[in-house]
Amino acid sequence: MCCSVHSVCSVVVFLAEGAMRRLRPRWVMGILLAAGALAAGPLAAQQRPLSPADVEDGQRLFVGSCANCHGPDGDAVPGVDLGHGQFRRASTDDELVDIIRRGVPGTAMPPGNYSNTQATQIVAYLRSLATSAQKPTTAGDAGRGQVLFEGKGQCLTCHGVSGKGSRLGPDLSDVGQLRRASDLERALLDPGGAVRPQNRTVRVVTRDGTTITGRLLNHDTFTLLMLDSQEQLRALSKSSLREIVFIKTSAKTSYRGRLTAQEIADVVSYLMSLKGVKAIAP
């Protein structure tokens, strides 16, 4: 059938069209998800003891069914990573079991025909993924990592964290929620060529010969939206442009040799500590 997990999400997102004008997409998504979630309470103590066999059964169930949409690593639905132990819609195992069994109304997440035990095993598997994913190869120090991040690493030249730094590269304020330590370590050592489409830059030349470079925010048949190098939001009519070049690669080079293994671990620890903007108590 159509299997359009993605277009279902977009219906929800379209409702926030007004909010979109003021906020960046990731925040809008986050707000919407949070709005639909059970009030995200403090992380409850992890419940019932489960055996390795439960985890294995959970893996089988996950791969047989959930992975069809969520992918084998639990991160195939954009904006949803089931593998790092934190969930936007649930914090306790019971809440997770409930979502697995009942689905999430208004989204593509259908109710699953699982017994309570089966759903609990799936949760156990997800928790085990998180445990293995959180461990970087070397233990780091987040405090030292922050100093490196803001100093020697010069990360703020492109990245921003909670209002500090640049808006042109990916914002890392909540990267500890979104990525696993092992992925962050790899990104520092082997940045590779391609960046995610949401982190692309674009260079355009207008009909009068002006070149504008910036972060690509959106484009359609008629217009192109970007944050230019002066951090100004620009909407350009494509008919006014002579040339459009999409840059799909990362400007980042490997930190191997520039930072020691310990320093890399420190930076990773710092990044993993970034969990996004916290609400201020009244």
Add this chain to the structure above:
Amino acid sequence: MIKRVLKPVAQLAPRRSTPRPQGSQSRYFWPSACSALIVGQSFCRVLLVTLLSAGSSLQAQVSFERLLRSDSEPQNWLTYSGSFRGHRYSTLAQITPDNVKNLEPQWVFQSRSLEKFEATALVVDGIMYTVQAPNDIVALDAATGRTFWVYSYRPSPLARLCCGRVNRGLAILGDTLFMGTIDGHLVAVDAKSGRLVWDVALTRPEAGYSLTLAPLIVKDKVIVGPAGGEYGIRGFVAAYDAKTGKEAWRFYTVAGPGEPGRESWGADSWKTGGGSIWVTGSYDPDTNLTYWGVGNAGPDRNADSRPGDNLYTASVVALDADTGKLKWHYQFSPHDEFDQDATQIAVLTNIEWQGRPRKAMLWASRNGHFYVLDRTTGEFLSGRPFVRVTWAEGFDRQGRPNRVPGQEATAQGTLVYPGNQGATNWYSPSYSPRTGLFYVPAWVNYASLFIKRPQTYVEGQYFGGGEGRATDAQGLRTGTANLRTEDEGYGAILAIDPLTGARKWEYKMVDFTDAGILTTASDLLFSGGREGFFYALDARTGALLWRFTVGGQVQSGPMTYSVGGRQYVAVTAGSSLFAFALRP
């Protein structure tokens, strides 16, 4: 204006057996009351003439005859595709390439639903009927968008749907509307009062059977079939008596024991073979055949457990409309492992094929090929790719596609064009008898990584056998922003010459599309896409003539109708329905 004044008469004009409402004579200018009214004689004459010439349509009785001759009343839109031939073409021509720049929104109906709005509305004598997802029928004034009534159906929470709690529309016969529900019921609702007439449970929602399509009326029967191709259902097309809801016939789209085609399913795989039905069939009164596109085989991407061709999945079946007996079939994707539902609209037209007139069927398949078939016999006349296709190359003489070695779903994933959503999908195409062109919403340069995984069947659980993964990290678009480039795939409207299969023109969008297409006798083409524009093209050249930002994805086929001499074009976007007309 006269028509608008007279509408109350039309609504109240009783069938012979029903007494006329008290007081209707004076209030509604009943003809016999004319002499008693202080109105000019000439007005009465106009009134009488109008009443007589309007004939039976004044009773708002949508007989099967009216459905058959829907061409003769283009002010109405009586079936999902506007006619039984699946053309989604209208002879209304008030809006033209010259004046379309003056098209303006007249009203917006905001549904109370967060689901995708996939329904095509019906319009019957000034009244619009549509479905607010999942299963509320709404009756609106087609000129103002004001609501007469809402019939709310509460589906069981057991309903399982792969892709949203959606509905694609209604059918009407007599004074009764018919709707399939996501929990597998077929309901009949009175078109005047919005009251339930009957409600029949057809299938078991907990096993993944759901009804999302607009039903098809043929004679005195309502024809539907279940979605559920990702849940290991055994699909069918079935007809129900419009008066009682009693089942008249059923044709299983997955051949079981004792049925021809059983041998195309290894072991017991037919039990969970899929073959869903989720897009409305077509009907040809000359052959008395009804044509239905059948969904993917299950499990979708792991065909190991079902050796054979897996009839009649990913096929079109031609069924006798009175008995449901299979007359012929053509399978677009034998032994499908790429989720290639053949749930497209069968477009029926008569063409001159190699010097000889043919009753043809035109079909742009999700598998990437454009087909011409003989609709009387099912004979394969031609098949040509309309986008990049890598899984097959050419056909044998019977029309069986030649599979390309190595193009199969694997554990590590294989890149295949077209990707999982298909070269096109359920989005309505259009055929204009004026231009002779076939128009299809297409996904161009589009591939997926087809990953096969072991799959065991558990009732009500997803039965996909793997995934068709998007090839970039972003996957398909999730938010309002599109960041994809042309080489990574784009949406388009393609105009295809049916006689050669050649692309006559292409209208490119940056983003993909789930919007259907409407064409009109003034050579306009209306469509939309995921970018949130609704637009009009010149159907002859593909030139953009007009566009409007509807601010949400267009995920239905546009339709057109006329009230009080004014032509409207309506389409859904996001969770709203928009009606446009020319600036007065």
